[in-house]
Amino acid sequence: MSATQETAQRPGDRAATTSEEALLEQVRSALDSKTPLRIQGGNSKAFLGRAVAGQLLETREHTGIVSYDPTELVVTVRTGTPVTELLAILEEQGQTLPCEPPVFNGQATVGGMLASGLAGPRRPWVGSLRDFVLGTRVITGQGRLLRFGGEVMKNVAGYDLSRLMAGSFGLLGVITEVSMKVLPKPVTSAHLDLDIPAEKALQKLAEWGQQPLPITGACYADGLLKLRLEGGEGSVQAAMDYIGGEPLEAGFWEKLNERQLDFFADxxxxxxxxxxxxxxxxxxxxxxxxxxxxxxxxxxxxxxxxxxxxxxxxxxxxxxxxxxxxxxxxxxxLTPLLAYYHRQLKAQLDPQGIFNPGRTYPGL
Known part of the structure; x- marks a missing residue:
């Protein structure tokens, strides 16, 4: 039995389908009564954006892996699923989401991950969360459940509405499913501390950026340049010999990503x-x-x-x-031109303006 077949037959699929229908019905009811909706998953991103007044629409009951084929490096997941649960399933197959979305004490959901577009320390070297989105199912402001994109990287012809959902903060619709590309975890890694001034650290990073070094994390904190190297054993060891430095605790990157360093306690x-x-x-x-x-x-x-x-x-x-x-x-x-495009897009996908009104800017 393939991984796709196996996950499609997991218990809870009927309840998950019902939960999507319940979300659609709540949206349609809100459209009929012209009631604003405040979309919420784990509420772990409440610190981002403006406060939203509206009827609560919760997605946390809409959970589960719809399909996952490790050989194709593609997973489709419902958006109420905790990010930790998704990462654990990928971990079983030696795979991961390379952009390192933060989990915020396990409260972050896949929907909030996509809607916020947050990525971790590896982002400059592997791409943003948007770069891994293949397709989405979205409840629109017309009360319709639509599928955008697909489950293969080549399915990106035309205007890519699926990737547009990344960083949209729920203003464009209720995302119910997302298909994403995943990648194998690195074979090996190393973590280094370099005791150099900040200005020299930036100069070194610019220099190393022109070379084929397996750097996937670079942070300057507490007077030290902290580096993460990931890849094959040979390339990582060669980079360590070239760069030098002292060993760094591997857990630093998770603390940075989850904002648990002392710096953030200020x-x-x-x-x-x-x-x-x-x-x-x-x-x-x-x-x-x-x-x-x-x-x-x-x-x-x-x-x-x-x-x-x-x-x-x-x-x-x-x-x-x-x-x-x-x-x-x-x-x-926003510049006037960008503000115009934002308003036009909002008007097309959410003409009544019921989804997270004003979360990013007044009037959106």
Whole structure:
């Protein structure tokens, strides 16, 4: 029996089908009464975006693996499924989601993972979560259950609405299923500490980025450059010999991804600055931790939102507040043209504006 056949016959499929029908019925009822809906899975991303007023639509009952064929490196899963459960099933086959979505104490669901688009330390080297999405089932603002995309990488002709769902924060519809490409776990890994200044660390990362080194994690914290190497045993050992450094605890990367380092315990508001590759070291108004080889800079600061977003924009990037209640504009303000496209897309997929209204920006 194939993996696809096996998972299709697991107990709970009938209940899962019923749960999808229940979600569809709730959406249709909300459309009839023009009632806004607040979509929620594990509620582990409540710190992101603006508060939403609306009737609660929970997806946590809509769980389970629909199909999984390890030989094809494709899994289809219902969006109420905990991310930890999905990762455990992939682990059994020596596979994983390379972009390392955070699980936030096991509360994160697959739907929230997709809707937020969050990725971990490996993201600059393997791609974003969006890059692994093949297809989705979505309840639209017309009260229809539609399938977008497919289960093969080549099925991306035309406008790719499935990948558009990544980072949409529930504004475009209720995602009920997602098909994703998975990959084998690395054969071996090594973790290094290098005692060098931050400016030199960024210079070294730019230099190493031009070489075939198996770097899949680069963070500057506590005055040290922390590196993760992953791949074949020979390539990892050769990179270790070339780079040098001291051993680093492997658990550092999980703590970074789950925001469990001491840096994140600081009571000041947390901001995330997403910047272009090879952005030089700049003075920031607070304490910073450099991730993604310097492209992602976490900042603990009391500085005003406008100042931080203006600074990020001047560097070619954007700033996002990760602490709720600090500002009514937690996401970088959109340019007029981008705002127009956002409104047009929202109007097409959610014409009554019932899905997570205002989660990202007022009026959306």
């Amino acid at each position: 009571e000041r508001p947390l901001w995330r600055l997403s910047l272009p590759t090879n952005t030089p070291l700049v003075e920031l108004p607070g304490d910073a931790l450099l991730d993604w080889g310097g492209c992602q800079r976490w900042l603990k600061t009391e500085a005003p939102a406008e100042e931080l977003q203006k600074l990020a924009l001047s560097l070619g990037g954007h700033a996002t507040c990760q602490t709720p209640g600090i500002t009514d504009s937690p996401f970088q303000p």
